[in-house]
Amino acid sequence: MTAAAVSIRNISKTFGKGGTIALQNIELEFQPGEFISLIGPSGCGKSTLLRVIGDLIEPSEGEAIIGGKKAHQARLDRDYGMVFQEATLMDWRTVEKNVSLPLEMMGWDRGARRERVRELLALVELTGFEDHHPWQLSGGMQQRVAIARALTFKPSLILMDEPFGALDEMTRDRLNLELLRIWEATGATVVFVTHSIAEAVFLSSRVVVMSARPGRVQRIVETDLPYPRTNDTREDPRFFELATEVRELLRESHEAREGQ
């Protein structure tokens, strides 16, 4: 039996002394190669959960296991790549140098780095932009550089925190398609935090719907739309059904909280 890609065991997180409960008794398991979206209202702890998986935040209780390893060990072994809402590129580095940063830290030699960066820039369709600086690129292009950077050391897990949240809708739709293509090409497991129902349903094999205060898993929606998904998927009746289902779940949790 192979280990789950991510196994979240009874995780709770409280910020401050007796403060807000960001996460309460979260139990989740993601299989290798799955595309998982975490969706929920602000304050549902979806970004916190992502950071617990990445060992960037310590949970108050419980533990995250990544491919059979404790999250801390998985981070030290560089088992995952991370993409944030802001591209978080280093202004002083060119596109090529930004993408090769993780490889430099792993001690790859120059030739090997260059070769790998070339492959990755081809994958995100940025060949020819090696010598540009981040501010010379559009927001969408910057985010593609960030994705390439997250893929440099071929991680089996990619954690994405609203990576397309700051982009306009057209760019977002295009990058959604591109992300699916990359996901299919790499076979990695993706955990994707988003605010957008359409984005969650379009991308994911499963959507984890969370509710806020305290952050809990409300329901997991299986999105049984066939891959590869295309622009036509967005017009599929089943796509609308699933989006409606997620929307109603979110509304339910919202109304339940209002009613308290």
Next chain:
Amino acid sequence: MTRVGRLLAEWAPALAILVLGLVGWEVAVNLFGIQKFLLPKPSEIITAFWDERSVLWPAGWYTFTEAFWGFVAGVSCGIVAALVLARFRPLGSALMPYFIAASAIPIIAFAPIANAWFGIEKSSKIFIAALLCFFPVLVNTLRGLRSVRPQQVELMRSYAAGETALFRRVRVPTSLPYLFTSLKVASVLAMIGAIVGEYFGGSQQQLGIQIKNSAALFQFETAWAAILVACILGLAFYMAVSFAELVVIRRYPSAPRQRG
């Protein structure tokens, strides 16, 4: 238009102002019969500047070396202190208020005491110049080292980076524009510190003493000529630091909006 021609066209208004200013000064002194001890004519200053060159330039150079070594000592200590304080955060937080308070102290007031500690020759001036340079460099560099965005820290941690790698790859490059701003300030302060330090006692080789003695002997055109030497050297120092900035920032550029 040729390159030289364009450059001339660009600088012509500034040059015209300089010439007009000097002519206006000369005419005004003649016209209103302004006493020499109040304001000598530019032509007299230039004459003194030429006649006394064998005294003024060696004195200027002597004072410049005091400023230079004070700058080197103060800046080095400032950078090292900033690195230590940024690395050990609690220590930095404990000491920072004192450094900010100390940077507001009129350090030049210590000049007579520095004479008592180090004698009236070079070392007391170097000490004052160094002390003047130390605080702005420390405060600015520390601010730069700390102005890293939280996501950049998370990104580096996701690559299993330790503190050393975080410093090398992110904190130090981020702090460079802050550092150079403070270096330019320090270059000016170092010259001020050396010259004013000399006013409190020194030898004939020093420019500050030349200015002081010429004024005491009613040789005001010589005093002005000595000030002109100080201006030229101070400006050259500032420009050298700016040039170093240009070279370094070319290697570590930041987005245009941050260049100010």
